[in-house]
Amino acid sequence: MKISELVETLGLEVKASGNLDDEISGVVVGDLLSFIMAKGQPGWAWITIQSHVNVAAVAVLRDMPLIVVASGRPVDDDLVSRCSQEGVTLAYSPMSAYVLSGKMYALGLTEAS
Amino acid sequence: MSLRPVRVDLHLHTVLSPCGDLEMGAPEVVSKALQEGIEVLAVTDHNSCLNYPALSGAAEGTGLTVIPGMEVQTIEDVHVVTLFPDYERAMECQDWVWETLPDVPNREDLFGYQVVIDKENGVLDMVPRLLVQGTERTVDQLIEKVHRLEGLAILAHVDRPSFSYLAVLGFIPDELEADAVEISARATEDQAMAIMGKYPSRTFLKSSDSHRLSEMDAARCSVMALEEPSFEEVKMALLRIGGRKVMAEWR
Numbered sequence: 505m506k507i508s509e510l511v512e513t514l515g516l517e518v519k520a521s522g523n524l525d526d527e528i529s530g531v532v533v534g535d536l537l538s539f540i541m542a543k544g545q546p547g548w549a550w551i552t553i554q555s556h557v558n559v560a561a562v563a564v565l566r567d568m569p570l571i572v573v574a575s576g577r578p579v580d581d582d583l584v585s586r587c588s589q590e591g592v593t594l595a596y597s598p599m600s601a602y603v604l605s606g607k608m609y610a611l612g613l614t615e616a617s
Numbered sequence: 618m619s620l621r622p623v624r625v626d627l628h629l630h631t632v633l634s635p636c637g638d639l640e641m642g643a644p645e646v647v648s649k650a651l652q653e654g655i656e657v658l659a660v661t662d663h664n665s666c667l668n669y670p671a672l673s674g675a676a677e678g679t680g681l682t683v684i685p686g687m688e689v690q691t692i693e694d695v696h697v698v699t700l701f702p703d704y705e706r707a708m709e710c711q712d713w714v715w716e717t718l719p720d721v722p723n724r725e726d727l728f729g730y731q732v733v734i735d736k737e738n739g740v741l742d743m744v745p746r747l748l749v750q751g752t753e754r755t756v757d758q759l760i761e762k763v764h765r766l767e768g769l770a771i772l773a774h775v776d777r778p779s780f781s782y783l784a785v786l787g788f789i790p791d792e793l794e795a796d797a798v799e800i801s802a803r804a805t806e807d808q809a810m811a812i813m814g815k816y817p818s819r820t821f822l823k824s825s826d827s828h829r830l831s832e833m834d835a836a837r838c839s840v841m842a843l844e845e846p847s848f849e850e851v852k853m854a855l856l857r858i859g860g861r862k863v864m865a866e867w868r
Contacts, residue, residue: 536784
């Protein structure tokens with residue numbers, strides 16, 4: 505499923521735009537960056553409430569093209585600009601990580617770790 | 618004056634921290650520090666420095682130098698040990714931290730007591746707001762605030778799986794202006810070496826993070842080359858100025 509379809513279907517607000525045609529093949533959820541550095545997989549979306557600027561670097565490290573900041577948590581400006589620089593799509597949603605996960609799972613994104 | 622080895626412990630909890638044992642009273646902590654040969658001791662309760670007067674009062678005339686500080690929990694859930702040149706500036710930082718500390722009451726049955734004491738362990742107050750929670754300040758904002766107050770910011774117990782900069786935020790960026798990185802006394806030699814190897818330009822130190830008297834131990838803190846036991850000299854050691862330094866890095 506393309507990032508653009510996820511954005512459309514889930515009503516995500518795009519804060520920084522990477523390649524919206526990138527395909528998403530799975531999802532990881534978590535707020536401990538050390539955990540995501542171990543579990544994130546290339547081509548996956550990452551749902552988190554952590555919005556520290558290091559989030560961008562971890563997404564790049566694990567080759568994850570989409571970060572979704574959940575629960576309406578404030579998004580750090582530094583994170584927005586770093587994602588823009590790195591070509592990672594940063595999206596934002598008032599929905600919780602739980603609800604976003606459920607919706608994405610229902611859309612067929614069942615691959616996870 | 619010349620430099621000499623000084624034993625320094627920059628991370629310690631008292632009865633003010635709900636997780637701190639009730640034996641962590643002012644005279645007890647001072648006497649254990651002296652027994653262990655510790656000459657500089659920072660008192661760093663969770664998000665509060667209110668027991669500094671008790672500790673510094675109890676240490677008066679003993680030769681032990683007490684530094685005011687606190688272990689602040691940031692919005693990212695990272696613990697940072699903050700130290701200040703005097704109590705006034707420590708309190709200014711505490712006021713700033715408390716502006717965004719959620720107004721959740723402490724439940725003593727769940728978390729423990731938060732006791733403000735005097736130098737003889739007389740109870741002055743019980744802090745009603747829960748101290749072990751996150752403020753809404755970011756790590757970067759905290760470090761900036763501490764530096765404006767001429768204090769020191771040390772990333773706490775980075776080897777631990779929770780509340781540590783490395784566990785929560787993955788890696789330490791070069792531009793992060795933390796003054797030092799603390800590896801806990803619980804880390805193995807291999808863990809410590811692995812972390813230190815990744816950040817060769819950082820100053821590392823070992824602190825006890827004591828919550829009970831038995832954890833206060835000469836082997837669980839750092840030795841620094843200082844001219845005298847003082848905040849300013851410790852600051853020079855962390856910043857590696859004038860020959861001052863952490864002698865045994867971590868261990």
